[in-house]
Amino acid sequence: MPVFSRFRTGDVNPESGLFLCTGCGEIIPLSKGERFPPCADCGSTTWMMVALAGEAGRKYQTGTRSPVSGLFICTNCWGQIIPIARDEVFPPCASCKEGTDWQLIVSA
Ligand SMILES: [Zn+2]
Ligand SMILES: [Zn+2]
Structure with missing residues (x-):
């Protein structure tokens, strides 16, 4: 699963990692198999994978x-x-x- 792949609210997450809201920059962790939520901050429905699980958001x-x-x-x-x-x-x-x-x- 390449970093920077985009997902929509309701999609099933294929890979655990960190996802960035393209609306406001909020970053959420999401596990494999979970569905993407709407952004709690701005309501955006598009997420971009920014890191695979295990890579820190240092x-x-x-x-x-x-x-x-x-x-x-x-x-x-x-x-x-x-x-x-x-x-x-x-x-x-x-x-x-x-x-x-x-x-x-x-x-x-
Ligand atoms: Zn800047
Ligand atoms: Zn947002």
Whole structure:
């Protein structure tokens, strides 16, 4: 099951993982076999898989060095996804122009 697959409310989840509401950025864990709910925050019915179960949603601040390579999403605007190599320093977000927490969505 590729990361970034999209699902709709009512679909049966084929793979345990973390899912991002494409409406507001809320992230929920959902187990295999469960049905996708509507978003409790904004009512959106579209979810995007952002991590498989077991991969942490660890957060790292702008200015700190990354201990892992991977793709990270800005937790401020939820609109910016950047690749970071191990030992690279997390930049400010190019979208919201601020220091932010970058959340690991998939390690490389
Ligand atoms: Zn939402
Ligand atoms: Zn941002």
